[in-house]
Every structure is written in structure tokens, then in C-alpha cells.
Amino acid sequence: MSTPDTSDLSAFFEILHQLVREPSVVGTEDSFFRVLRRELEEVGVRVERHLGVLVAQGSEPESLILSAHIDRHGLLCTGPNEFQYAAFIAGNRGELTGDSLSEQMMASIADRFIGQRVQAHLPYTGTYLGQGIISNSYLCPKRHNLIFVINGLEFLEPGAPVAFLDRLRITESHFSAQLDNVLSVAIIIYLFRLGFKGTALFTAQEEAGRSWRYALEWFQRESFTTQRLLVLDTSPYPSPEAASEQDLVLRKKDASAGFDLVFTDEISRICNRLGIKYSYKDEWIEAQNIDRPKPISLGRTELGRLAAATGGHINGTTLQIPTTGYHTASETASIASIQSAIRLLKAYIT
Numbered sequence: 462m463s464t465p466d467t468s469d470l471s472a473f474f475e476i477l478h479q480l481v482r483e484p485s486v487v488g489t490e491d492s493f494f495r496v497l498r499r500e501l502e503e504v505g506v507r508v509e510r511h512l513g514v515l516v517a518q519g520s521e522p523e524s525l526i527l528s529a530h531i532d533r534h535g536l537l538c539t540g541p542n543e544f545q546y547a548a549f550i551a552g553n554r555g556e557l558t559g560d561s562l563s564e565q566m567m568a569s570i571a572d573r574f575i576g577q578r579v580q581a582h583l584p585y586t587g588t589y590l591g592q593g594i595i596s597n598s599y600l601c602p603k604r605h606n607l608i609f610v611i612n613g614l615e616f617l618e619p620g621a622p623v624a625f626l627d628r629l630r631i632t633e634s635h636f637s638a639q640l641d642n643v644l645s646v647a648i649i650i651y652l653f654r655l656g657f658k659g660t661a662l663f664t665a666q667e668e669a670g671r672s673w674r675y676a677l678e679w680f681q682r683e684s685f686t687t688q689r690l691l692v693l694d695t696s697p698y699p700s701p702e703a704a705s706e707q708d709l710v711l712r713k714k715d716a717s718a719g720f721d722l723v724f725t726d727e728i729s730r731i732c733n734r735l736g737i738k739y740s741y742k743d744e745w746i747e748a749q750n751i752d753r754p755k756p757i758s759l760g761r762t763e764l765g766r767l768a769a770a771t772g773g774h775i776n777g778t779t780l781q782i783p784t785t786g787y788h789t790a791s792e793t794a795s796i797a798s799i800q801s802a803i804r805l806l807k808a809y810i811t
Contacts, residue, residue, distance in 0.1 A: 488548075498515060516663075528676060529642055535625060537620070544623060642695060648806070662676050
């Protein structure tokens, strides 16, 4: 197998490297929003911040609408030396329905974080407060949440977010960090630098099942409907071999709704024209479920929730990067996949 050429992606990885270092724990994304705004204003696009969403628009805002969530998994101090998984604290559980991949995988990932370095910061400003190390984590059956024991952050007050200490690592063929979903944010910034003229929505609290509400409010405020919303994200696979079977992941539906088949087919035709390997995640999951005693969910995406809530008046399709190490600080994707995603999206830059 030939080694991917990363020279043309140096500017992209520079963006990603910087963003990975910025904390953006679910529900406390304000400081990251400000970093993101500065990055976009330097490109010269129009930027507006609304509750839970930052909107960036080029000179042809209706040509294509991209969306990516900015939040990443982390912890929240909920009491004296007590830390819980931020996405699943009590205030968020009303938004969760039990059939998201995050919820179904919660017990299985409980021991992934032992030894992980973390850093605490002030919720709004992002000011650094200190570092610690996760010494234990377990699923509490009473609170239905992951509980963490951290050495070094005993002084924190309730409400303080704690992010995984994260750095971008690049090899000849792959790169890793807590990619979900800072990877998509970096892609969109890079596209604006290349001349993208459409609209991008950057949403908060996707991991808590709330981002679609913020996006929907923006669409309603603008009296805007579309069948061409393209949501960017990562897509987890159980092994490097399974992830390497495709460069990009498409979907025809999720557990909430069907996606726009015309736009989905358009994306697949571009993949075919460019020689990009792709698969449909919903079809892959359904094939895996044939032999599973307990089927796994198709997952509930931001797009599916929007489509279901609006009766299909807001719809589109998804474009995802296959990864392994889902929801850890070592989530890994191939350089070939990011090259393919950028090649495809360049087709929409006029």
C-alpha cells in the first residue's frame, strides 16, 4: 500500500492541531465558540452567534449548507471530588431516548479512560484551572451514568468542565486525537480558506442530543427550508480492518428518519467519479444485525432529528469519516479518508 502524501494537507492539519488543544466539553462550549469565531472572521466570512449555534456565511449562502457539531465528550464536576460524563448528567437525560450509539456503548467504554490525563477550565472563559489523572471509572446503576475518580482535581467546584488532555498525533497513514467532532470543524474552516461560499452551522450539545434544536431554531428564524443540508461527522467502526473498507461513510437513513435520496445519490456519484471508496452505514449496521442476538441501533443523528421534526422540510444527507477508538482521546482516522473528504467537498467550491 502506498503512503498517502500529506504535503497538500499541511495547512489543514495545522488547523486541526490548534483546534484539538482547545477544550469544548458538552454543554460548556462557549470558549471554543470564541476560538472558532476568530478563525472564521480571519477568512472574511460573515459570522453570527446564536444560542447553541454559530453561523458562518460566504457570498453565496444558499448554495450549500454544511453542519458540524463542536462539542466533545468530557466530564463535569457534580460534587466534592465527583465527576460524571458530561453528556449524560441529569439535565441532559431528558433529551436521550436509549437508542443512540453513545448510550448503547456507555458501559463498554467505562474502563477506556483509566490513566487518561484531563484538564479543568472555567466554563465560560476556558481559563485553565489544573490537571489530573483518571484513576477509575465505572457505570453507576442508580444514576445511569459514568462516574470518574480523578487524582489532582479535588479542589474543583460543581459545574467545572473537565476535558481530556488532547494532542494531535500523525503517522504516515493515520492521525488520532479526540476527533469527534473537531475533525469536521477543521474541514469546514479549511474549505472556507479554499473559497467555499456557502453556509456552515456549528452546533453545540450534539452528544447530549440537543444540537438539532439549535439548528432548527436558526432555520425557523430565517424561514429557510432545504433538502441540501450536508452534515459532517465521524463514524465509529469496531476495528481498523472494518474502517479501512471505505474512505467515506454515507447514509440513507438513521433511527429517526430517511435522508434525501436525491442529495445522497449526488454525493455517491461524485465519489464514483473521483474513485472514492464509500459505503452506507445504515446498510452496514443492518447487515451486522442479522447475526446479532441484540441488534445495535442505526443511531440518531442531528440530520435525522431535524428531518423528523420538520416532516422532511429540512433534510439532506451525511458525510462521515470512518474511525476507530470512538469517544476516546485516541480516535483514529486514515489520512486517505480526510484526503477523500476534502476532494469531494472541493467539488462544491465555485
